[in-house]
Amino acid sequence: MSVAAAHVTDSRETRSGARGDWSSLLYVAPFLLIYIVLVVYPLFSGMWLSLHKADFFGERVFVGLENFTRLLADKVFLGTLWNTFYFIVLTVPALAIIGLGLALALNRTTRAAAVLRGVFFSSSVLSVTIVTLLWRVVFIPDGGFIATVLEMFGKPPVAFLSDEDLALPAIAITTIWWCIGLPMMLFLAALQQVPKELYEAAALDNAGRWKTLWSVTLPSIRRTFALVIIIEIVLQFQLFGQAQLMTLGGPNNASRPIVLFIYEVGFNRWDIGYAAAAAQILFGLILMAALAQYFVARRKGEA
Amino acid sequence: MAELEIINVSKTFGQSKVIDNVSLTVGAKEFVVFLGPSGCGKSTLLRMIAGLETVDEGEIRIGGKRVDALPPGERGVAMVFQHYALYPHMTVRENMSFGLRNVKIAPAEIDRRVAAAAKMLEIEHLLQRKPAQISGGQRQRVAIGRAIVKEPHLFLFDEPLSNLDAALRVRTRLEIAQLHQRVDAAMIFVTHDQIEAMTLAHRIVVMNNQRIEQIGTPMEVYSRPATAFVAGFVGTPCMNFAPVEITGASPFVTLRLPDGSMLETRVDRKALPEGGRFKLGVRAESVRPCATGEGNCSGTVKFVERLGDRTLVYVLLSDGTTIVAEDAGMSRIAIADAVGLRFDSAGVHLFDDVRGYHAAEGA
């Protein structure tokens, strides 16, 4: 019986882990196949493409690293790097902290809490087109929501989306509103894993609300914290729709993220070699950020 | 002075009452154990004392002061949890000093207390480690250390030993007893292990079904159980029970066992309520195997448990009742042997068969 024979090897391997068993690969093979064909191959193909001057329809000319040197001299591209980082700084900590705050406040079994959880999750359900449309209505100085409020206090309206300094923060606010559901859910799940007894011990230890939060809750969910940060960094690195739909990257390129750059270069300018090169840089940056975060978290976790 | 007074306390979770009008007083420096089967409300009562559960009715006083509206931290009690509940991200030292820092005790004083407690518990070398890096027994000591440094007047333990393995459990049990002699505080200890209760307590509070069945010293509880429940719950092996008929004339009653054999006792007929139905309770140690025909009754050995220093013999009477008898460690009795049983009449108890109250005992 071949299945039975596989069994023995299986149990053997589960503990000793020395020798290999190729038939086990069958379980991961379907995914790996798709992964290789749809991620790894295109990724390398993209890397290869990034070494070419290439047109969407035209032929390709091998140019080596020229696209990369061109990128490094491209003020717009460098600006997008800065914008992307700035955006991450604006959103990721806020998402983590607000998500945590909401999770803390809503981690209870009352009906009100369930309803509110639904409320805070509901925005995640909207597509980016609608989200940006709504928030343009909020931000527009001419009869927009915020402008109307400011007017009531006798203040002049603020042009969020056409002010170089405010455009990206405005997109960040929109993004936080849109994305807050996921971190909240992740934190809620983590909070429910914290043993109740720890809180009781803390209560007996005279720890107040803040002390308990700081000394018991936060340390207990720090893995989730790291996970949320990683996921959000990866997601927010890929900012695209909000910027395209709210500001088109303006004013003065102040809100153009790297992905929008890639999109424009590739699909509007058909300069796909250049776009591919920018994509490689994005990939490298995300990878570095994720790895850095991962290692930092792991070292802390093991200390 | 009484350290702790519990006065007519009740507690309901949703529809179900889990503590029903319980009163209890614990003296200063007393060691009281709550003993009872799972779910009887021991933890709930303890947690109400600690302030982790609200009190629905009644009063709780600690050191004479009413505390049932105070938050847990302000009751001056320290608690040790079953699963330790150590803060996993803090070192042992931090775990122990956390509560002191929260009440702004001077760092020098904190250091002194932690050092003293660590020394007492022999965990000085672990102070820099985190809970994940020490063994179960060590964790339990840290949990105790965390309680000690607060220098409370009342320690609460909720089954602190049930997560330890047998050997460690015995050792830690001893340490807790010694700790009690060293610190100037009352202790309340929850367990459902009667050996723990017997070895540790000044007084045992036996609980069952939301109420207290008996309060007494270990010896009182063991040798004069107030109810059949207590008799059955305390002592290993479980006390033998058998329905009996009262037949003998005055002054002492004679019992007819279910297999028909007769057992003379020294129970005064007058001490028994009239017309009640009774059951016999007798511990294994008061029943000795002997040659067939010699004792009060006889049967076949169904099963033999050798504990080393003594041997438990499970004897099946002719009517199907099983009686456990105790023999010496070196007993030669084997399964299927026919044996007689001799009852030590001083060890015989009679219980009200319906309500379970203790009715009378031999000697």
Add this chain to the structure above:
Amino acid sequence: MAELEIINVSKTFGQSKVIDNVSLTVGAKEFVVFLGPSGCGKSTLLRMIAGLETVDEGEIRIGGKRVDALPPGERGVAMVFQHYALYPHMTVRENMSFGLRNVKIAPAEIDRRVAAAAKMLEIEHLLQRKPAQISGGQRQRVAIGRAIVKEPHLFLFDEPLSNLDAALRVRTRLEIAQLHQRVDAAMIFVTHDQIEAMTLAHRIVVMNNQRIEQIGTPMEVYSRPATAFVAGFVGTPCMNFAPVEITGASPFVTLRLPDGSMLETRVDRKALPEGGRFKLGVRAESVRPCATGEGNCSGTVKFVERLGDRTLVYVLLSDGTTIVAEDAGMSRIAIADAVGLRFDSAGVHLFDDVRGYHAAEGA
């Protein structure tokens, strides 16, 4: 015929050897307990028998057939795990029939076996429930039921009781013993609780540090421990040990206890190897408290443990050695009393102080 033969089996995890050249034979219908401290390799050995670990060296035969290359399902053994390992999404009935359905046993036959096992274990009313809806003890029974329905010739239990509370543990222990009498199979039972081992086993295999220290009946292991380790591990309270000097002339040796007092024995001088260093081993039951001056030595009572039917007295000798002595259940001895100790010389063991081997015993 031997049901199970283990021949020179070894096992290494990474660098560390966890089973070192172990051999053992278990007869048909025999009940064997593996007893030993945590980490000594009991589970590993059991899992090798079940087929859950590979065998690095040596052979395993079940019913005469070599099995160490067969998958677990085909060895005809059934196993009960410490944490039950029930399938949480299946009902009790499904849990029990899963293994039978996998080998395509006729549904009627499956029903019959499940019904029979459920009846035997008194879990008939739980068959439609899921594991999350039943109590710990009931889960353990279901796990046992899952093993029974396979009608194996060999049952393997890996600490099946350690997750149960004390009362339940005692009851389930008894049920396993009765189960053994009812089914026609050998059983191997892993535990680190010596009471479990003593009460269940035909033979106990005491393991320590990857090897077998002693194989013997409970009485052999208890009364003639092969090594100091076995002596210390088996029996509660732990055997008293004390380094002694051999002083007496032939034919019987006299021992000088650490506090200087002398103890005459009936150990033949010649039976002892020359020039060795020895330690005395004596169980509490062989040491009785008596009036000061009367016994072999004397000291102060440090601590008293009342177990109901007997009382353990911890006595501190003048040199700091603690000796545990046993007194009657009703003992009046209290802490700080001065007492004498009388040793029953038949209960005295001498162990090689370095290697721990049993050297001689009294009587």
Add this chain to the structure above:
Amino acid sequence: MAAGSMVGRTLSDRLILVAVIVLGIVMVAPIVWALGLSLKTNAELMVDTSSVLHAPYTLQNYWDLVIGSPVFRWFVNSMIVSLGMTIGVLVLSSLAGYGFARLEFPGRDIIFVLVLFGLAVPEQAVIIPRHQLFSELGLHNTYIGLILPGLSTSFGVFLMTQYFRAIPREVDEAAMLDNATRFQVFWRVLLPMTLPAQATLGIYTFLHAWNDYWWPLISGTNAQMYTVTVGIASTQINFAESAGLGFLMAQAIFAALPILIVYVFFQKYIVRAVSGGAT
């Protein structure tokens, strides 16, 4: 966050709740606003959007949506694609998660790390080669072509691997002793235990698939293959969405509805899963 029933019923607790409710109102305000817009005629909105605040309201936009656009066709497409992707991801991730968590094969850990790298690959970095590949394979304008790229995400594998790892091995071993084959162990025993994680992963995949715009736009170019998002975009009267605002909002609400419904049904799993215990 409260310890026991004693702690946590305090005044400040209520203040927090009030604060969260206020925040929640701020949170839903834009959505309510969108709902309001969807109930106004387009002509009215063209003049003044603040007319939302008062009557008359009309269901005209929804009616237009139902009779006037192939929205049901798109809806069916979206359903097929989203469900296909969800099921595909669940199947692949479960298999792979089991493989990575339980089986031993050469290079397992390295392969797992390489798969995790996939989390860092932005769609933009691979979309052009992917598009060309699909052209060569003739997969554009097919359901398979719309579904496949969604199956390549590493997140599901990561999640399921973590989850399988949390299930005690004793369960596998018990099943092996019960003569279960390895596939049976996976299928009959472990998989049912991962239901909460499946629910979480399913929700996120469905959400992602339902709102995806970019790939369906360039792969499902045939109007018969439009998904709801692409279809809705195609109905926009002009480039700046200034006309037909009410209609647009009606479409948005309509598109979000299925997901909201799914969410309401699975909310308890979403919270419970991710890191929950096995039993």
Add this chain to the structure above:
Amino acid sequence: PNEIVVQRFFGTCNAQYGSQTDVAAAQTECGIITTLINKFRAENPDIKVTVSTVAWPGYNQLSAQMATGDAPDVVTMHESAIPDFQSRHLLEPMGEELRAVGVEPDNFTEASLKGVTIAGNVWGMPFDTWAPLWHINMNYFRQAGLVRDDKPILPSSPEELIEQARQFKKATGKPYFVQALANQKPAYSRNLYTYLMQQDADFFADPKRIKLRTPEARRIVEMFRTLYEEGLTTRDQDYAAATRGFMNGDGGVYLVGTWMIGDYEAESRRPDRPLSNGYTVYPYPQLFPEKDATFADGHSWVMPVKERTPQQRQAVYRLLKFLADNNFQWARTGHLPAFTSVIESAEFKALPYRDNIAKIALTGTPLPAGVERRFAIEDTIGEELAPAIAGQKSVEAALFDAEHRVNDLLFHVLATSGEP
């Protein structure tokens, strides 16, 4: 039957027009094109027309389709996008066959002809010409004293423009211009193109190089910057807000395309509104004496290269002929007709304001034929001009960057092998 796929933007309005064939009764771009095709279907039952609507402008999708070899039979395309596709050999030349079905390229307006012609060949059938216009609130103009003979007084030089704007603001308290300056790039470029053309500046002498660091360009940007600085224009409005804003009386002149004429005309007929009886529209006034020109673009129908049966080919041309014949109906949207004969027809002249703007058919000028990537160029220039006009960047630097970026972009457009 014979099936052809028509791909277009202009949105979906099936609820209202899905089954209508009465073209004359239809309104708006979407309504008219929908009824037109319905009518064609009704009249040509032997042809099955499948309409595929794409999101504006749909070129990503089209590129993807072309890369897949799955292009539609006939597609709407901005004339400014034709060179990109034509240079990649993705479009069919259409001149001869159009002529064959009676759609005479000689009948195209000058603006249209320029828009679809590359290297002497016609690559699409023009459908309209559109250009940014001055939509004017006559009620305010009257208030500001800027009306003579019931016509608005329009400036004829930059100085005059600023002068009149100041006068306007003083009188009405409102800014002279309404502009969609936020989130809207092409408007900046179109203004620049128009006024460069009026100065006859040959800024695309070489279709691969733009020249923007010129006094002409500087003059224009500085003019808009002054208007912005002095508050003579609305600021920070996006397209939707500006469109609404003009309707609600936010300012005097709204710079936006032909397609809004219909809406504003309708608004001017509503009582008690800022535009009541006070709306008109003109082409960009000539601010520079050199040339009367306005930047213009147009919608056209193109045929992607594709294998078609002769019947399909014929069906496409029948459709194109039908659309050409109904070009007047399309012109009701506000766009200028693509055919001279229509522009000159009485019918067209009878439409409101069309007289004012008809000359765009002559003066409307696209970028030179060889210029590729016009959408991207528009965006790039817009991105650079926006901060210059808003005073966040110096004019000099903005023009430098714009020129540099556009040229870099064009430099990296891969030359294709062979002549188109």
